[in-house]
Amino acid sequence: NAGVMQNPRHLVRRRGQEARLRCSPMKGHSHVYWYRQLPEEGLKFMVYLQKENIIDESGMPKERFSAEFPKEGPSILRIQQVVRGDSAAYFCASSPSRQLLGTGPSGEQYFGPGTRLTVT
Amino acid sequence: SQQGEEDPQALSIQEGENATMNCSYKTSINNLQWYRQNSGRGLVHLILIRSNEREKHSGRLRVTLDTSKKSSSLLITASRAADTASYFCATENDYKLSFGAGTTVTVRA
Numbered sequence: 396n397a398g399v400m401q402n403p404r405h406l407v408r409r410r411g412q413e414a415r416l417r418c419s420p421m422k423g424h425s426h427v428y429w430y431r432q433l434p435e436e437g438l439k440f441m442v443y444l445q446k447e448n449i450i451d452e453s454g455m456p457k458e459r460f461s462a463e464f465p466k467e468g469p470s471i472l473r474i475q476q477v478v479r480g481d482s483a484a485y486f487c488a489s490s491p492s493r494q495l496l497g498t499g500p501s502g503e504q505y506f507g508p509g510t511r512l513t514v515t
Numbered sequence: 516s517q518q519g520e521e522d523p524q525a526l527s528i529q530e531g532e533n534a535t536m537n538c539s540y541k542t543s544i545n546n547l548q549w550y551r552q553n554s555g556r557g558l559v560h561l562i563l564i565r566s567n568e569r570e571k572h573s574g575r576l577r578v579t580l581d582t583s584k585k586s587s588s589l590l591i592t593a594s595r596a597a598d599t600a601s602y603f604c605a606t607e608n609d610y611k612l613s614f615g616a617g618t619t620v621t622v623r624a
Contacts, residue, residue: 435616504560
């Protein structure tokens, strides 16, 4: 059973270009989460998606960032007109179901290897 | 602001010794999780402890949770060189994970 897949693993973009990051969740998982990790910091929540729905995008910058999880295909995190401050590692995670107040199945999220974005 | 904060920021120990790191958080949680991240890699889930649990074991790992003090600790016993990594605590409230900045552990051979 393949884990969470992310591609590309490394992405270099010049300022002003667009970056598209892809995430394929684990088989059977319908919940996808995107996190960003700046150097020497922990991961910061960006967005939570289910198939064809954005559930919570409270961690996404208001401009230039968007995310989708279509009915078919991987989840996409898109960053338009990238700036140097967007350089970071972007991690995707998936889970089989939404955790409900500590009940139900394990609350763990399964993380992909990340995409390291460098903006030059 | 970060929900979880780990202490210490860095830890260097000899192989075979125990490593202890702590995590403090601010708001109520459903559960608290510990993850490991090897340099340049993704996160690996280590252990989850629910808000109504006080202690949990998994192999050489022991996690405690004190909800009255809003703190948790991770103990790695009989450390190995392969335990060299950054360790993050993450609190889960609803579905969001909030991570601390991590503790970098170096195990010397």
